Amino acid sequence: MxxxxxxxxxxxxxxxxxxxxxxxxxxxxxxxxxxxxxxxxxxxxxxxxxxxxxxxxxxxxxxxxxxxxxxxxxxxxxxxxxxxxxxxxxxxxxxxxxxxxxxxxxxxxxxxxxxxxxxxxxxxxxxxQPLSRRDWLFAHLPQLLYRHRWLGKLIGLRNRAAYLAKLSDHWLGISARIALPELATRRFAPEKRVYYPYQSLSDRPPRSVVLWIDPFTALFHPKQADDALHVLRSAGYVVWLVHPESQADRVLDSGRTLFSKGLIDSARQQASYLLEALAVHVHFERPIIGLEPSSLLMLRDEFLTLGLGEAAEKTAKKALLFEEFLARESQMADFALKLVAEPQSKPLLVHGHCHQKAVGAMKSMRRVLRLVAGLQFKMIDSTCCGMAGTFGLESEHIDQAHAMAAQGLLPALAQQTEATIISNGFGCAYQIEQLSGRKPLHLASFLASLIKRPR
Structure with a gap:
């Protein structure tokens, strides 16, 4: 073997x-x-x-x-x-x-x-045996969506035309019973590669961090990237951006979709490109912050299994989820992020991505939310939401996916129908939206809503 x-x-x-x-x-x-x-x-x-x-x-x-x-x-x-x-x-x-x-x-x-x-x-x-058409499509989706923009329109057309949904079910095995996520009207494409804090919050020089924006955030939820940038700048950090279009000749991605479908050589190549883009920041000891758990944690876990040597090992040590970074920094004496909550009228529920739970990052979620004085929130005790990458979109798996969501997640949501929901995982948030009709917020967007925007 x-x-x-x-x-x-x-x-x-x-x-x-x-x-x-x-x-x-x-x-x-x-x-x-x-x-x-x-x-x-x-x-x-x-x-x-x-x-x-x-x-x-x-x-x-x-x-x-x-x-x-x-x-x-x-x-x-x-x-x-x-x-x-x-x-x-x-x-x-x-x-x-x-x-x-x-x-x-x-x-x-x-x-x-x-x-x-x-x-x-x-x-x-x-x-x-070769990869199925569906798995090949899902494995290469981040690259395809950037290189063939018409695919975004095709997704929207498929969602609105029942015959196309049935065709994709029959030909590809993508269930006609669920809509596919649709791209935002604009993608995250910042004008600058570095953004400075709004104001100095201490006597020390501002520290630099890297905000790594994965393709799914950039294409589907660019506001989350904007909000994370706003939070970090408000906290006094110089923010270096690395995103899918940071290099003109390729789309930068973690390779998660390739890895999850068994395309290890392709995932290794994609990982090497991202490591190359992050190398200068690793050299200068800048923390690398990610918003999507499955993408960021590739850097910390799966990259170490791809035989990429010292570059992967050094990068893994600098990689942090957004909530992990804020939780760590909040213990510093000069941490001065001001979060002002409105009088809370709705309960707050927090659903964790499975990979967040696997690395213990839900403790960081708790710590960050406790920075907001008087905020009342509850962590949902549940197993996987069932979306699990593309599992919840696949014809033969959709019933299993819904059964997983029904184990703990959906009952918790049903008990508090007016609650605001925080969910950092792209797939988790989409599953919640599809099965409950409610749109969760990313932690970055929730925190950004508590910070006054500079004039």
């Missing part, structure tokens, strides 16, 4: 342990699979994220532990024989139902990283 990702971090896993159960084939990848100790923790109904697919099916094979058991059977097979069709069908179904939420990476006693294991699994499948 020629591994597509770098699994060397697991090289010593289980060595000398007769009970480790490391499969015969797969090298360090097999050792990553074998971190599972079979405790069954992922096959219980509990608080937290893990495991969305098990929760809605109650099928042990649709849990991280079940996937490990099937993978071990596959990796322990006799290579001289074809794998049993029954095993392959069960393994394909089990891996297909994984939404790569990373709940197991945080909540499993052994920190099993099934999201990364799934990426390797999909990459191995592509050695034997």
């Amino acid at each position: 020629d591994n597509k990702l770098d699994w060397s971090a697991f090289a010593e896993q289980g060595m000398g342990d007769a009970y480790a159960g490391i499969p015969k084939q797969g090298g360090d990848f097999a050792k990553a699979v074998a971190v599972c100790i079979g405790s069954g923790h992922c096959e219980r109904n509990q608080r937290g994220v893990m495991c969305p697919s098990f929760r809605i099916t109650q099928d042990p094979e649709q849990s991280p532990g079940g996937r490990v058991r099937l993978l071990k059977q596959y990796l322990n097979r006799d290579l001289a024989c074809e794998p049993e069709p029954q095993l392959m069908a069960a393994l394909d179904q089990s891996m297909d139902s994984c939404v790569a939420c990373k709940g197991c990476k945080r909540e499993c006693e052994s920190n099993l990283d099934m999201a990364q294991i799934k990426a390797e699994y999909l990459a191995q499948k592509l050695v034997q």
